[in-house]
Amino acid sequence: MSEHIIELADISVTFNDGQQKVNAVQDVNLQIDTGDIYGIIGYSGAGKSTLVRVINLLQMPTTGRVTVNGQQLQTLAPAALRQARKQVGMIFQHFNLMQSRTVLGNVIYPLLGQKISKRDRQAKALALLKLVGLADYADTYPNKLSGGQKQRVAIARALVTDPQVLISDEATSALDPKTTAAILALLQRLNRELGVTIVLITHEMQVIKSICHHVAVMENGRIVERGPVAQVFTAPKAPITLDFVETSTNVRAAIQRITRTIKLSELAANQELIAFKFIGQATKKGVISQLSQEFKVDVNILFANIDQIDGQNVGDMIAIITGDITGFNAAVARRADQGVHTRLIDEQVVKGLSD
Numbered sequence: 001m002s003e004h005i006i007e008l009a010d011i012s013v014t015f016n017d018g019q020q021k022v023n024a025v026q027d028v029n030l031q032i033d034t035g036d037i038y039g040i041i042g043y044s045g046a047g048k049s050t051l052v053r054v055i056n057l058l059q060m061p062t063t064g065r066v067t068v069n070g071q072q073l074q075t076l077a078p079a080a081l082r083q084a085r086k087q088v089g090m091i092f093q094h095f096n097l098m099q100s101r102t103v104l105g106n107v108i109y110p111l112l113g114q115k116i117s118k119r120d121r122q123a124k125a126l127a128l129l130k131l132v133g134l135a136d137y138a139d140t141y142p143n144k145l146s147g148g149q150k151q152r153v154a155i156a157r158a159l160v161t162d163p164q165v166l167i168s169d170e171a172t173s174a175l176d177p178k179t180t181a182a183i184l185a186l187l188q189r190l191n192r193e194l195g196v197t198i199v200l201i202t203h204e205m206q207v208i209k210s211i212c213h214h215v216a217v218m219e220n221g222r223i224v225e226r227g228p229v230a231q232v233f234t235a236p237k238a239p240i241t242l243d244f245v246e247t248s249t250n251v252r253a254a255i256q257r258i259t260r261t262i263k264l265s266e267l268a269a270n271q272e273l274i275a276f277k278f279i280g281q282a283t284k285k286g287v288i289s290q291l292s293q294e295f296k297v298d299v300n301i302l303f304a305n306i307d308q309i310d311g312q313n314v315g316d317m318i319a320i321i322t323g324d325i326t327g328f329n330a331a332v333a334r335r336a337d338q339g340v341h342t343r344l345i346d347e348q349v350v351k352g353l354s355d
C-alpha cells in the first residue's frame with residue numbers, strides 16, 4: 001500500500017463558460033496519507049468541490065495526474081476506472097438519497113449489478129446501517145428521517161463498496177450544530193475503526209478543528225497554505241488563513257469591539273494592545289503572569305478564549321500592557337518555542353479587519 005493514498009500532481013481545471021474562462025483549480029499538488037482525515041477549507045467559489053471531484057475523475061482535470069492507491073487513474077481503461085472509482089465514496093450537503101427507495105434500498109443500491117448475492121448485499125447493508133446507528137430504520141423511507149439520519153444513510157451507502165477514501169463535500173453544512181457534532185464524531189469513529197481515509201471540504205473552521213489532522217486552505221483555485229491543523233491554525237501565514245482563524249475564535253470581533261471603545265492613538269508611550277496566543281502546555285503555565293511580575297508590567301485582559309484544535313488546547317488573549325513593554329515583549333518572544341506567540345494590534349491591523 002502506498003503511503004499516500006491520494007496524489008494530485010499539477011492539477012488545473014479550466015471551465016469554458018460561454019465567452020468566459022474560469023480557472024477553477026490552478027496548479028494544485030496535494031498528497032494525502034493513508035488513514036488521514038484531511039480538510040480542505042476555503043470560501044465559496046475557491047475551487048474545493050471541483051478539486052475533490054477530480055480525485056475520482058468525476059471532474060476530468062484540464063492538466064495534471066491523479067493517482068489513487070498507486071493507480072494513475074487517467075491511464076486506466078474504462079472497466080478498470082469503474083473499479084478504481086469504487087475506492088472513493090462520497091457524501092454531500094443535500095444527502096442525494098433516492099426518495100422512492102427505503103433506507104436499506106438506498107444503501108444496497110451501489111451493490112446492484114455486482115457479483116454479490118441478494119442475501120450478502122442485504123447483510124452488508126444492514127451491518128453498515130448498524131454501524132451508523134440506524135439498524136432500526138432499514139424499512140423507513142428517507143422523507144421520514146431527520147437531516148442527521150439522512151446523512152447517516154448516505155454515509156452507509158458511500159461505504160457499502162468498501163472504499164478506501166471517503167470524500168465529504170460540505171456534508172454537515174445543512175445540519176444544526178448538535179447534529180453536525182454527531183456526524184463529525186461518526187466520521188472520526190469510521191476513520192478509526194475502518195481505517196478509511198477522509199477528505200473533508202468545508203467553509204467552516206469549526207469542522208476542520210474538530211476532526212481533521214491536516215488541512216489545506218484554498219483561495220482562487222490554489223492551495224495557499226497547508227500542514228498539520230494545529231500548526232496551520234496557530235501560526236497562520238496566509239492572510240485568508242488568519243481570517244478563518246480570527247473569525248472562528250472570535251478574536252476578530254473582539255479586536256473590533258475593543259478598538260471601538262479604546263483609541264489606539266490615545267494609548268500612552270508605555271502601553272500597547274497585544275493579542276497573545278498560547279498553544280498546548282503554554283495554556284496552563286501562567287507565562288504571562290510570571291513575566292508581568294518580572295518586568296513589572298500591568299496586564300489588563302480585555303478578551304480571553306480557549307479552544308481545542310486537533311485535540312490540543314489553544315488559548316487567545318487580548319490585553320493592554322503597561323510598563324516596560326520592550327523588555328516584556330522581548331521576554332515573551334523568547335517563549336515562542338514554548339508555544340507563546342504575540343501580535344501587536346496597531347492601526348494597520350485594525351484597518352485590515354474592517355476592509
Ligand SMILES: Nc1ncnc2c1ncn2[C@@H]1O[C@H](COP(=O)(O)OP(=O)(O)OP(=O)(O)O)[C@@H](O)[C@H]1O
Nearest residue numbers: 015017022024042043044045046047048049050051
Ligand atoms: N461546471 C462548471 N462550469 C463552469 N464553471 C464552474 C463549473 N463548476 C464550477 N465552476 C466555477 O468554478 C469555480 C470553483 O467552483 P467550486 O464549486 O469548485 O468552488 P467551491 O470552493 O466548492 O465553492 P462552493 O462551496 O460554493 O461550491 C467557481 O467560480 C464556479 O463558479
